[in-house]
Structure formats: structure tokens, C-alpha cells
Amino acid sequence: MTAPRRIHLGLFLQGAGHHVSGWRHPEAESGSENLDLLRRVVQAAEAAKFDMVFLADGLTSGVDAHPSMIARFEPLTLLGALAMVTDRIGLAATASTTYGEPYHLARAFASVDHLSHGRAAWNIVTTSYARTANNFSKSHPEHDARYAIAEEFVDVVRGLWDSWADDAFPKDKARGVYADPGKVRVLDHAGTYYSVKGPLNIPRAPQGHPVLIQAGSSGPGQDLAARAADIVFTAQASLPEAQSFYRSLKARVAGFGRDPASVAVMPGFMPVVGRTLKEASETLRELDRWTDIASAMPLLEERIGHPLGAYDLDGPLPDLPLSDQLRSRAELLTELARREGLTIRQLALRVAAGRGHHIVLGTAADIADRMQEWFEGNAADGFNVMPPYFPGGFDAFVAEVVPILQERGLFRTEYEGTTLRDHLGIGRPAWPGA
Amino acid sequence: MTAPRRIHLGLFLQGAGHHVSGWRHPEAESGSENLDLLRRVVQAAEAAKFDMVFLADGLTSGVDAHPSMIARFEPLTLLGALAMVTDRIGLAATASTTYGEPYHLARAFASVDHLSHGRAAWNIVTTSYARTANNFSKSHPEHDARYAIAEEFVDVVRGLWDSWADDAFPKDKARGVYADPGKVRVLDHAGTYYSVKGPLNIPRAPQGHPVLIQAGSSGPGQDLAARAADIVFTAQASLPEAQSFYRSLKARVAGFGRDPASVAVMPGFMPVVGRTLKEASETLRELDRWTDIASAMPLLEERIGHPLGAYDLDGPLPDLPLSDQLRSRAELLTELARREGLTIRQLALRVAAGRGHHIVLGTAADIADRMQEWFEGNAADGFNVMPPYFPGGFDAFVAEVVPILQERGLFRTEYEGTTLRDHLGIGRPAWPGA
Numbered sequence: 001m002t003a004p005r006r007i008h009l010g011l012f013l014q015g016a017g018h019h020v021s022g023w024r025h026p027e028a029e030s031g032s033e034n035l036d037l038l039r040r041v042v043q044a045a046e047a048a049k050f051d052m053v054f055l056a057d058g059l060t061s062g063v064d065a066h067p068s069m070i071a072r073f074e075p076l077t078l079l080g081a082l083a084m085v086t087d088r089i090g091l092a093a094t095a096s097t098t099y100g101e102p103y104h105l106a107r108a109f110a111s112v113d114h115l116s117h118g119r120a121a122w123n124i125v126t127t128s129y130a131r132t133a134n135n136f137s138k139s140h141p142e143h144d145a146r147y148a149i150a151e152e153f154v155d156v157v158r159g160l161w162d163s164w165a166d167d168a169f170p171k172d173k174a175r176g177v178y179a180d181p182g183k184v185r186v187l188d189h190a191g192t193y194y195s196v197k198g199p200l201n202i203p204r205a206p207q208g209h210p211v212l213i214q215a216g217s218s219g220p221g222q223d224l225a226a227r228a229a230d231i232v233f234t235a236q237a238s239l240p241e242a243q244s245f246y247r248s249l250k251a252r253v254a255g256f257g258r259d260p261a262s263v264a265v266m267p268g269f270m271p272v273v274g275r276t277l278k279e280a281s282e283t284l285r286e287l288d289r290w291t292d293i294a295s296a297m298p299l300l301e302e303r304i305g306h307p308l309g310a311y312d313l314d315g316p317l318p319d320l321p322l323s324d325q326l327r328s329r330a331e332l333l334t335e336l337a338r339r340e341g342l343t344i345r346q347l348a349l350r351v352a353a354g355r356g357h358h359i360v361l362g363t364a365a366d367i368a369d370r371m372q373e374w375f376e377g378n379a380a381d382g383f384n385v386m387p388p389y390f391p392g393g394f395d396a397f398v399a400e401v402v403p404i405l406q407e408r409g410l411f412r413t414e415y416e417g418t419t420l421r422d423h424l425g426i427g428r429p430a431w432p433g434a
Numbered sequence: 435m436t437a438p439r440r441i442h443l444g445l446f447l448q449g450a451g452h453h454v455s456g457w458r459h460p461e462a463e464s465g466s467e468n469l470d471l472l473r474r475v476v477q478a479a480e481a482a483k484f485d486m487v488f489l490a491d492g493l494t495s496g497v498d499a500h501p502s503m504i505a506r507f508e509p510l511t512l513l514g515a516l517a518m519v520t521d522r523i524g525l526a527a528t529a530s531t532t533y534g535e536p537y538h539l540a541r542a543f544a545s546v547d548h549l550s551h552g553r554a555a556w557n558i559v560t561t562s563y564a565r566t567a568n569n570f571s572k573s574h575p576e577h578d579a580r581y582a583i584a585e586e587f588v589d590v591v592r593g594l595w596d597s598w599a600d601d602a603f604p605k606d607k608a609r610g611v612y613a614d615p616g617k618v619r620v621l622d623h624a625g626t627y628y629s630v631k632g633p634l635n636i637p638r639a640p641q642g643h644p645v646l647i648q649a650g651s652s653g654p655g656q657d658l659a660a661r662a663a664d665i666v667f668t669a670q671a672s673l674p675e676a677q678s679f680y681r682s683l684k685a686r687v688a689g690f691g692r693d694p695a696s697v698a699v700m701p702g703f704m705p706v707v708g709r710t711l712k713e714a715s716e717t718l719r720e721l722d723r724w725t726d727i728a729s730a731m732p733l734l735e736e737r738i739g740h741p742l743g744a745y746d747l748d749g750p751l752p753d754l755p756l757s758d759q760l761r762s763r764a765e766l767l768t769e770l771a772r773r774e775g776l777t778i779r780q781l782a783l784r785v786a787a788g789r790g791h792h793i794v795l796g797t798a799a800d801i802a803d804r805m806q807e808w809f810e811g812n813a814a815d816g817f818n819v820m821p822p823y824f825p826g827g828f829d830a831f832v833a834e835v836v837p838i839l840q841e842r843g844l845f846r847t848e849y850e851g852t853t854l855r856d857h858l859g860i861g862r863p864a865w866p867g868a
């Protein structure tokens with residue numbers, strides 16, 4: 001008897017809201033330093049039985065950036081704090097393989113897994129934007145090199161997580177044995193990019209390995225996900241594209257000898273809930289009206305990877321070479337503009353609203369229908385929910401959409417386990433031995 | 435009217451206790467992953483009105499290490515958690531300038547300062563042990579190079595902390611101004627070791643700058659402290675040495691044009707409390723009896739910086755060239771062995787007990803007397819208290835020694851402010867302008 005397949009839900013948490021003008025909504029509270037807001041929203045997600053809360057991240061800032069990305073908590077310290085005010089919900093943070101050290105990263109995520117008793121997840125990213133290098137005294141590797149580095153980085157991290165057996169610390173007072181010398185595994189990694197000896201200075205994590213999420217949808221990105229990840233976070237604008245990505249990803253998972261059902265594909269998903277479709281559309285239109293085109297253009301340009309100031313805002317997107325930065329997003333947006341015949345201005349507003357992720361307007365039932373359609377149509381195993389503003393934009397989803405999904409048997413009504421692996425229905429990796 | 439000078443107290447928190455055999459005490463609970471223990475102990479320190487809790491750190495592990503250092507929480511994520519279960523006590527963590535990036539570090543400490551509403555402190559260390567390099571795909575710089583790097587690293591961190599004015603985020607919904615473009619300061623640092631553009635992606639910290647602690651007592655170490663630190667953590671075995679260090683440090687502070695009273699010198703201090711001196715001595719003797727010389731020797735060797743297996747354990751410490759690793763500690767231990775005529779075995783046991791820090795045995799009154807003597811004798815402005823085991827070894831200090839210090843007017847009976855800077859009586863750095 002196998003459990004019925006269920007939708008997985010993540011709350012994609014951004015202090016100022018996902019819509020670039022979300023913070024201007026009359027009901028919006030905002031701010032990365034607004035711990036009180038973040039805590040309430042995460043507790044609401046836990047009360048609604050979400051699988052996890054998800055923190056994106058970046059390593060640059062500037063007044064031109066999306067308000068949620070100008071200034072925010074450092075994600076791992078925030079997860080440490082959130083671990084203390086929640087009990088069950090998974091805690092996922094983004095960290096880069098291009099601008100970090102495997103030893104620091106392995107340790108910090110294992111630490112959060114201990115603090116939360118088995119709820120940590122690492123969203124593996126390679127960092128899109130070349131300007132990041134300016135903050136780290138180095139130069140930005142090109143797209144495929146970033147993935148080659150990432151492959152090795154992830155292996156080192158997983159190796160370090162296996163430094164100690166689960167029962168390596170008997171703390172036997174009588175015999176005087178704190179750590180058992182037979183239960184340590186020295187990694188001794190010497191690869192192309194990293195030399196890391198180990199062992200890691202923290203006991204093995206409650207989950208064995210914290211959950212791995214991968215965000216990056218190009219070919220090399222999908223391969224990394226298929227080989228190593230438990231969850232794939234992706235941006236998909238339409239059902240057919242999402243289905244095609246889903247098929248491609250699951251085939252690659254099988255290609256690595258893994259069970260396709262063990263990897264959850266979770267596209268971003270922005271719900272705009274109204275009592276009627278008209279009301280929801282009006283909410284989005286209002287947010288769009290507050291969006292200055294001058295603030296929307298940098299968001300489009302960084303995703304397309306080229307300056308667009310020389311082109312007619314009310315003309316079509318020109319043919320441009322595919323950027324090395326956020327390659328899969330540049331493809332998605334180019335395709336979206338072609339398909340819907342959008343002008344540069346319209347595309348910029350779309351990016352300002354949802355950054356290329358799927359936006360759904362309507363009643364709670366309409367939104368639940370769309371989720372069911374994607375879920376049953378093999379376009380998604382779950383969704384990373386992106387409220388346009390906080391907390392109202394999320395409260396409406398929790399109060400109205402979640403109960404419909406539960407009534408339809410598509411989403412849990414109670415947590416069945418205590419760890420994020422339990423929520424996802426995936427096993428705990430055994431210690432490989434000394 | 436100036437406030438009377440008061441003792442500052444830190445709780446130096448190590449999961450398995452400070453004495454290498456502390457965890458074997460019948461009343462000891464232990465473990466780096468024992469969040470419940472750490473939480474209770476920190477809450478006890480807060481109830482006793484301590485200035486701060488202090489986390490040391492290291493970036494290696496092995497079964498031969500001190501039990502508190504084999505495996506422990508990553509300090510910044512732990513501080514994030516502790517911020518949520520405390521209200522007033524300062525939260526200090528150690529982080530290395532040799533194995534980190536200024537951008538990551540500036541951000542994480544600012545984040546903890548936000549999470550705790552102004553209670554974060556960074557203990558600046560250069561990392562002693564050369565074996566650390568094996569975990570970071572690089573080689574270990576020599577002693578003075580580590581300090582040259584540290585000087586620049588600290589400047590970059592402080593510069594990044596000034597990225598945004600305190601009122602940089604008006605979040606004016608009507609005018610659509612989230613971040614004020616006139617209130618950002620781009621660092622544009624291009625130095626010998628680092629190129630860091632900025633701005634940092636977090637609002638200015640509640641304390642302006644988190645408090646800076648420096649631990650490293652050689653000449654270059656003292657200079658870094660004198661130029662930049664608010665607190666100096668040091669190991670001092672005896673009163674005359676502590677007085678001489680105190681004089682040297684304060685003179686250097688004045689030499690940098692700073693007020694010597696604005697920098698607090700806080701030696702490590704291991705209290706062993708008994709109902710009588712005899713009982714306290716018996717407690718220490720018992721802990722020492724549980725200490726296997728084979729486990730004590732590596733602790734001595736890593737501090738002296740040389741293998742000692744070739745020498746007679748019951749003979750004197752030979753003359754050895756001063757190590758490049760923990761230079762000030764090697765000096766302290768060499769001097770201690772000479773002064774007290776200790777054999778290698780006796781010195782190893784002393785290191786296993788307190789790692790070279792001052793150990794005080796006696797009744798609560800004896801211990802308070804010693805603190806008063808050091809404080810009034812210009813050997814210390816406060817102490818980083820190192821209980822031999824947890825929680826009992828700390829509970830006794832809180833229950834019996836702290837009230838005596840309070841009765842004598844030497845220690846606060848209530849917090850007067852809310853931030854760590856308030857507790858220390860030091861000002862908040864103003865934003866230097868765009």
C-alpha cells in the first residue's frame with residue numbers, strides 16, 4: 001500500500017513581498033529586518049502544514065534592486081532563529097557554490113539541522129550575476145564552469161556530512177570515551193577545485209544529510225539536480241513548458257539510476273486571490289500601476305543579461321545572444337515575450353510582478369484548480385508559493401486555497417513526521433562507514 | 435557624575451565544559467548538539483545579568499581534540515537561535531579573518547545584531563593552527579601575515595557595516611521610495627588582500643557596528659585590539675602578568691588616540707567553587723584524576739606548537755623555538771612552567787584543566803576576592819568565566835559568587851540598557867555619511 005501522491009508546498013519568503021510593488025499595498029508590512037513579520041508569516045505557514053519555508057539569497061545590493069533583495073537577513077542566522085519559534089516546518093536557505101567554502105557551508109546547514117531537530121534544507125545555487133564577484137575579491141566564473149565547480153562542491157559537502165557515525169559520541173563517563181575513534185570518517189578530498197581533509201566539527205545531522213534543493217534549469221543545472229537534489233525549484237511560465245521541463249528532469253533522474261518519484265519538482269507560483277476573478281485582476285492591476293517602468297527595467301535587464309536602453313520600450317524584444325548569467329531565465333523570458341507578443345515594457349512589468357514565475361489570478365477555487373491541473377498533469381509535484389505582498393497576500397492563500405486542496409485530498413491536514421525528509425517522504429541516508 | 439567602574443562578565447560557553455574531563459563529572463550534562471543545555475545555561479547567565487555569552491570557535495576536528503571542540507554548533511546559527519530565547523544578554527561569536535570572506539562575515543554579524551535587537555559581538559581571531567588550511571584548499575599564512583590580513587579584513591567589515599544610513603529605508607508607500615538613494619555608501623575597497631565594492635545587503639545594525647572583541651595577545655595582536663576592539667579576551671595565568679598585559683594594552687589604546695577606558699580587558703577565569711577551599715581542591719583533583727595523560731598531551735603540544743613525545747614526561751619543558759601558531763599562549767605556558775617549576779606532565783594537566791587561563795579554587799568569597807583583586811589592581815576590567823563543567827559548575831558561580839560581587843557594588847543588579855554597547859557603557863558609532 002503506497003501513500004497517495006500529495007502536493008508539496010513551500011512558502012517562498014521575501015520580506016518586502018514578491019511583486020516589486022508589493023510593499024506599497026495598503027495592507028502590506030515589509031522589511032528584511034522585520035523579524036516580527038517574518039515570524040508570524042512562517043508560523044502561519046506551519047499552521048497550514050506547509051512542507052517548508054524557503055529563503056532565496058543573493059550577495060549584492062543596490063537601490064535599483066528588487067526591494068526584497070536590497071536588504072535582508074543573512075539566511076542561515078535567520079533559520080537559526082526560526083528554528084526556535086517553529087516545530088515542524090522545513091527550513092530552507094539558499095547558498096552559493098561559487099562564493100563560499102564547502103567546510104563552512106556543510107557546517108552551517110548541519111548546525112541548523114541540529115537546531116531544528118531535522119528540518120534544514122540547502123538550496124544550491126551557482127550565483128547568476130557577475131557583479132557579485134566585486135564583493136569577493138575574485139572574478140566570476142562562466143556558466144558551465146560554475147556548474148563544474150558546483151558538482152564538486154556538493155560532493156565535498158555531502159562527504160563532510162558523513163564525517164561522524166550517528167552514534168559516534170557515546171560520552172561514556174565511566175570508560176572516559178567522549179568520541180569513539182572507530183566512528184570517524186576522514187574525507188581526504190583532493191579534487192580539481194577543492195582540497196578538503198575533514199572531519200567536520202559537528203555531529204552527523206538528524207536528517208543524516210540536510211535536504212538538497214537545486215535551482216537552476218539549464219542542462220547542466222538539471223544534471224546537477226538529477227544527480228544530487230531532493231527538490232528542484234524552477235521558474236515555469238506556462239503548463240506546456242512546465243510539463244516539458246518536468247519530463248526532462250525526471251528522465252535525467254532516472255538516467256542517474258535514481259527513482260524519479262524521489263525528486264520533487266516545485267515551480268514558483270504566485271497566487272493572487274480575490275472573491276472574484278475581477279477582484280483578483282484589479283489587485284494585480286493596482287500593484288502594476290504602482291510599478292515605475294524605470295524600476296522595472298533593471299530587473300528585466302539583469303535577467304536578460306543585456307542593457308535594453310537603446311530599444312523602443314513599446315517595441316518587441318530584440319534578438320540577443322543568450323546571457324551567461326541566468327541562462328534558463330533569459331530563455332524563459334524570451335520565449336514568453338515571443339509567445340504572448342509582449343513589448344519590452346509589458347515584459348518588464350511581468351518580470352516586476354513575478355520574475356517570470358507562473359502568476360494565477362482568481363478565486364480560491366480557481367487557484368486550487370490550477371494547482372491540481374499542474375500537479376495531475378505532471379507539471380509539478382508541488383509549488384513554491386510566492387505571495388505578492390505580506391502578510392495579507394499569504395493569509396488569503398492559507399485561509400481559502402489550502403482548505404480546498406485539503407478537502408480534495410491533495411494536501412496533508414496534519415504533519416505525519418517531524419523532519420523535512422518525513423514531509424517529503426524520502427529516506428534518511430545511512431552512514432557509509434569509516 | 436560618572437558611573438562607578440563595574441566588572442564585566444562573559445560566560446565562555448563550551449558544550450562539554452572547559453576542563454578536558456568536565457563532561458565526566460557525575461553532575462555534568464554535555465554536548466555541542468545539546469541545545470537544551472546551552473539554552474538553560476545562557477538563560478541562567480542572563481538572569482544573573484551577565485554582559486554576554488561568548489562562543490569560541492575552530493575549523494578542525496578530530497578524536498584527539500578537547501571534547502568541547504570535537505563537535506559543536508556553528509556559532510552564528512547558534513547565536514541566531516539564542517537571540518530568540520533571550521532578551522538582554524550580549525551574544526558573542528568567534529570568527530576567523532584567515533578563513534572567511536569579509537562580505538559574508540559582516541553580513542552574518544549584522545544579521546545577528548538585527549535578530550537580537552543590538553546584542554551581537556564578533557570575536558576576531560586569526561586562527562592559530564596550521565592544520566586548518568587542510569579544510570580550506572589553501573595554505574596557512576604565517577603569524578604576522580595573518581595579522582596583516584586581519585587588519586585589512588576588519589576595516590572592510592567595518593566599512594561594509596556603514597553601507598546604509600540608519601534611516602536609509604523610508605519605505606514611503608505614497609512616494610514609492612523603499613530605499614533612499616542618498617543614503618547608501620559604496621565602500622569601493624581595493625587593498626592589498628581584498629577588493630570589496632559593497633554595499634552590504636542588510637540595513638545598518640541596531641548597534642551601528644556589532645561589538646568587536648579581539649583574542650590574540652602577541653604584539654601584532656595587541657595592536658589590532660588597541661586600534662579596533664571594544665573588548666580584549668586574553669589568557670593570563672597570574673596577577674603580575676595580567677597587570678603587565680593590561681598596562682601594555684591600555685598604553686597601545688592611548689597610542690591610537692582612543693580612550694583606554696573604552697576598551698575592556700577580560701581575561702579568561704576558571705572558578706572552582708566549594709563550601710571550603712578543601713572541597714574545591716578536591717573537585718579539581720577529581721577532574722584531573724579523570725584526565726588521561728595521553729589525551730592531555732595533544733592539547734599541550736598544539737599550544738606549544740611542537741611534538742613533545744621525545745622528552746621525559748617527568749622532566750622539565752625543553753627550550754624550543756617560539757611557535758608560529760598560538761604564539762602568545764606558547765609564551766605564557768613556557769613562562770608558567772619555568773615559574774612554577776612544572777614538569778611536562780604537570781604542565782599538560784594544567785592545560786587540560788584550563789588551557790593556560792587563571793584557575794581559582796575556593797569558597798564563593800575567595801573567588802569574589804580574587805576577582806576584586808584583579809579588577810581593582812588593574813589586571814582586568816572583567817572576566818570571561820570558564821566553568822569547568824556544565825551546568826553545575828556554572829550554577830554554583832551564579833548562585834554564590836555573583837551575589838557577593840553585587841553586594842560589594844562591583845557588578846550590576848539589573849540591566850540598564852538593552853544593547854551590548856549599553857552594558858559595556860560604550861557609544862554607538864555614527865554613520866560616516868554617503
Ligand SMILES: Cc1cc2nc3c(=O)[nH]c(=O)nc-3n(C[C@H](O)[C@H](O)[C@H](O)COP(=O)(O)O)c2cc1C
Nearest residue numbers: 056057125126127128215216217218221234327328
Ligand atoms: C527558480 C530559480 C531560483 C533561483 N534562485 C537563486 C537565488 O536565490 N540566488 C542565486 O544566487 N541564484 C539563484 N538562481 C540562479 C541559479 O543558481 C543559476 O546561477 C542560474 O539560474 C543560472 O543557471 P541556469 O542557467 O541553470 O538556470 C535561481 C535559479 C532559478 C531557476
Ligand SMILES: Cc1cc2nc3c(=O)[nH]c(=O)nc-3n(C[C@H](O)[C@H](O)[C@H](O)COP(=O)(O)O)c2cc1C
Nearest residue numbers: 490491559560561562649650651652655668761762
Ligand atoms: C584568549 C584567546 C582566545 C582565543 N580564541 C580563539 C578561538 O576561539 N579560535 C581561534 O581560532 N583562535 C583563537 N585564538 C587565537 C588567536 O586568534 C591567534 O590566532 C593566536 O592567538 C595567535 O596570535 P597571538 O600570538 O597574538 O596570540 C585565541 C587567542 C587567545 C589569546
